[in-house]
Amino acid sequence: MRIDLSPRANRSPAMDALSPVLAFAVAVAIGGIVVAAMGRSPAAAFVTYFVAPLSEVWSLQEVALKAAPLALIATGLAFCFRANIWNIGAEGQFVVGGLFGGWIGVATHGMTGNTLWVLPLMLVVGTLAGMIYALIPGLLKVWLGVSEILTSLMLVYVAELLLDYMARGPLRDPAGFNFPQSVTFDDAARLPYLMEGDTLHAGVVVALAAVVIATLVLARTLFGFTVRVVGASPRAARFAGFSDARLTLAVFAVSGGAAGLAGIAEVAGKIGQLQPSISPGYGFTAIIVAFLGRLSPVGILVAALVIALTTIGGEGAQIDLKLPLDLTRAFQGLLLALVLGADALSRYRVRFVPGVTT
Amino acid sequence: MSLDVMEMVLVTIIAAATPLMIAALGELVAERAGVLNLGVEGMMVLGAATGFAVAVETGSTLTGAIAGAGAGVALAALFGILTVVLSANQVASGLAMTILGLGLSGLVGASYVGLKRDPAPHLDVPGLTGLPGIGRLVFGQDGFVYFGLFLVAAVWWFLWRTRAGLVLRAIGDDHTATHALGLKVRKVRFLAVLFGGACAGLAGAYLSLAYTPFWAPAMTAGRGWIALALVVFASWRPLRVLAGALLFGGATVLQLHAQAAGIGLPGQALSALPYLATILALVLLSLGKRQGGSLAPAALGRVFTPHR
Structure with missing residues (x-):
């Protein structure tokens, strides 16, 4: 047949x-x-996975908190994947963003006076760190033709080990009874909560803003147009004179920056300190989210919520149904x-x- | 270093190199046919879990190894249906297999965490295995090592000395032309993918049955990815896979020894060594390559959709 x-x-x-x-x-x-x-019972499992997390305010907030980094990273990755560039090291860029942004939070701990600049600086440094880290495979690909798939992935392990070393070594809280974690950040280094007494922090707003901006960039700018043309027809793009190298570096920078921002938002939002591990695999799950959302920012937002729902539901199923x-x-x-x-x-x-x- | 210590080090290097070599050989065949399978890590870890579970249940290492390879084949079949039959994107499909494999291996291995088995038996030839210096090296390995070496020779012979191997390589270089010649592009690719899955599963089973020998979640720790890099490093040639695997195995063992010896570097830096070495190897390879000429199979990763 x-x-x-x-x-x-x-x-x-x-x-x-x-x-x-x-x-x-x-x-x-x-x-x-x-x-x-x-x-x-499959019925009970269905309820635990997909219905229960939607029925309570706190679990709805947990879903939003999980969806935010996924949507942010996946939106950045959509630019890469659309342009047929395979950055699969978002996990590493997330970790590096969290580490270097969080470093500022550790360094400014206990600082008095005007500290309004601390949080913005953390976010900027985290974004830049992710961007620079993503540019390593980007530049290796452009200069030497090294497969970005393998280099970006290998750098994930390197980033995780670097964070592990920093959190247990140089950045450990000296007064922390040898626990492998940094000091808890001051309030000036934390993303503000959206509502008093809730867990929902401003990182959710950052992710939503990223989705809106990405939609506009993809639909309304020359850069977005270039990405779409290269994805739809690489040959046509070459005839149009679009530079492969520039586009490769640009999409690496965008996706790395988004992952780095998601990393520092997680550290400055939910976690509030540096730990040997700051990600339950957001960078890899975001790849699923990007494809599930068909590489469009709005689709990605929906997909991120669905995947976050199954993750929170999975935690519930572990407790309730073992x-x-x-x-x-x-x-x-x-x-x-x-x-x-x-x-x-x-x-x-x-x-x-x-x-x-x- | 005395002769026996040197032999010890070499034996550990070979043990570390074997899973990389077996997995990379399978991936090499798939890539020579033009299919980039990024699911090696998932097939490997599923092979490790299944192999260990079956070996515990049946008490037979051989049955475990076969089951591990079978698990790799099953996941590879799904990958083949997606990429070869339905022409889905190979990179994304491969990633899906890795995530799926990691999840499934956790389910399969859940009730076997913490159990220990005797490692796979080593060859023991009276009079020969006891030879100083080389006895254990040549006559004292386990079956996986010998099978792996046989596989290197077999893959080399198949690819360069048989008609079927020539067809496979031709398909990997130009699926349109070979399709026009009436060669069965998708059948060959599907079989190559299955072979790759079997090798990945077997390599995983080696980890849980001979190398460690126990099952721990995500125990492959990126070895599947290193195997993928190894294929590139070896410029898609089986004999160079053997050399590359020994090199990478050496880096792993060096890291372990350095950690034990407590040299000044932090443990994390040493653990990062195999990954950094992989990047370095890829960079050096690209530097050494002739300008413009790529060694990769020309149709690697490209989607083939026949109609009419």
Whole structure:
């Protein structure tokens, strides 16, 4: 049997929008079967994963807090992936942003006088750190043609080890009873809470702003146009005279900056100090979010909320149903696989031709 | 350094190099056919979990190793359906396999954390294994090491000495032309991907059955990614994979010894060594390459959609 794929002449926008939803439904169905095979009630699991987190104010806030870094990182990655540049080291850029931005928070600890500049400086330094860290694979690719996939990924491990060393060594709180963590930041180095008594901090606003800005940049600027053209047709882009090298560096800078900003927002917002590990894999999960959101900023926002929901739900399921957290990770990987498969089905018409193979 | 200490060091280097070598050989074949599989890490870790679980249940290391390879094949089949059959993006699909593999391995291995098994048995030839200096090195390895070396020779022979190998390499260089010649592009690619998955799973099983030998979550610690880098480093040639794996294995062992000896550097800097060495190796390779000429299979990572 041969399976033929022919590109669909006119792709329907409805199908494009529906295919991730369909993939999600299939992933949920498979997840339900796995849960049943593990001897738990799929219905109860569904409620714990997807409904319970939406029913309480505190868990809704947790979902928003998880979604914010995912949306921010994924929005940056969308620029890369659209331009066929594969920065998969966002996790490292996130860590570096948190580390260097957080360093300012440690250095200014206990400072008196006017401290209004501390938080903005932290955010700027975190963003720049992520940007510079992302430019390492970017420059290696442009100068020497080194595969950015491998270098950006290797740098994740290096960044994690660097943070681990700094948090246990030079930046450790000397009065912290040898706990491997820095001092707790002063209020001037913390992102403000949106409402008194809640956990929701200004990082959520930063992420929302990033989505809006990215939408405008992609749709309304020459840079956005360049990214879209290169993604849609690299040949046409070369004829148009767009510089490959400049674009590569630009999308690395954008995605690294976004990841770095997300990193420092996490440190200055939720965590409030430097620890040996500051990310539960946001940089990798954001890759799923970017594709689930079909590389469009608004889609990414929705996808980030869905993935955050499953993550918070997964934590609930671990406590309530004793379902392991790895189930959530497997679900997310499966979801990405199904989204990519569904995308192919909406892009191509699939025909089965009996008899021959290709 | 006495002869025996030197032998000890070499034996540990080979042990560290073997999983990298086996996984890289599989990926080499897939990439020679034109498919970039970034799911090696996931297939490896799933192979480690499945291999250990099955070995504990059946009491047989060999069955465990086969099951580990089988788990890699299963995940590779999913990857093949996505990328080869449905022409989905290879980079994104590979990442999905890595995430899925890490998650599944956690589920498979959950009830085996903390268990220990005897490591895979080592060859023991009376009279030969006891030879000073080289006895353990040549006649005292475990089955994985010998199989890995056999695999190097087999892959080399297949790629450069058989017609099927020539077809596979041609498909990796130009899928349009080979398709026009009537060669079965997608079938060959799918099989190459499955072979890569089997090797990755086996390499993972080596970690949990012979190297450590126990199961710990995410125990591959990026070895799948290093195997991918190794393929580039080896310029897609099997014999250079062998040399490269020994080099990388050496870096890992050096790091462990340096940490034990307590030299001035912090432990984290030494742990970062294999990753930095990988980047350095890729950079040096690019510097040494002739200007303009790429050694990679020309169709690597490109999507092939046949119609008519």
